[in-house]
Amino acid sequence: MARKLKPRTPFAERLIAARGQIARKELAARLDAPLTTVAGWERGVSFPPPDMLVRISGMLGVSLDWLIAGRAPQAGAADAALDDALLTRVCEGIAELSQDEGVRIPPPEQARLIARLYGDLVNAYEGGEERRIGLVALLRQVRREIGGG
Incomplete structure (x- = not known):
């Protein structure tokens, strides 16, 4: 069993x-x-x-x-009205940031961070190119938050 x-x-x-x-x-x-x-x-x-x-x-x-x-x-x-490509870019961005900074982000926190960034991008920007640019800015902000400058 x-x-x-x-x-x-x-x-x-x-x-x-x-x-x-x-x-x-x-x-x-x-x-x-x-x-x-x-x-x-x-x-x-x-x-x-x-x-x-x-x-x-x-x-x-x-x-x-x-x-x-x-x-x-x-x-x-x-x-679902979900932008799979954007979500994938958010996930990849978080993974890359974590690796670059040498910081392990626990799965629950990683999921919350992915959801937050995705939601912020969808709510703040109309389309694909704007969202891609916004993602770069948000990832820079997260990098500063975790102490990577």
């Missing part, structure tokens, strides 16, 4: 809910990811990379916005 998971983050709880009756082992196989990696995501000790988040949301039929931030209804990915 499998142990009952105790997710540490809201993201982990949503991932488990989205997986539903699909076995974790089956999800890992479909995603071509190690079972231990998927288990880490579901416990909340690690966070999937941007490309994997997109694959998970599509495979499980939930919006990226709901999966990552819990802000949108748990609608199908096709119903």
Whole structure:
């Protein structure tokens, strides 16, 4: 009998809910990811990379916005008004910043930061190019906040 998971983050709880009756082992196989990696995501000790988040949301039929931030209804990915390319750039920017500064951002904080930056960009800018420029500015601000100058 499998142990009952105790997710540490809201993201982990949503991932488990989205997986539903699909076995974790089956999800890992479909995603071509190690079972231990998927288990880490579901416990909340690690966070999937941007490309994997997109694959998970599509495979499980939930919006990226709901999966990552819990802000949108748990609608199908096709119903979500989400800019996948922008979200991917935000995730990649945070990962790069973390690596450049040598700072590990814990998964729950990383998820909150991604959601905050994405929300700020969508609310403040109309379109793609403006949002890309805005992302550069926001990442500079985050770099200053974590002490990287």
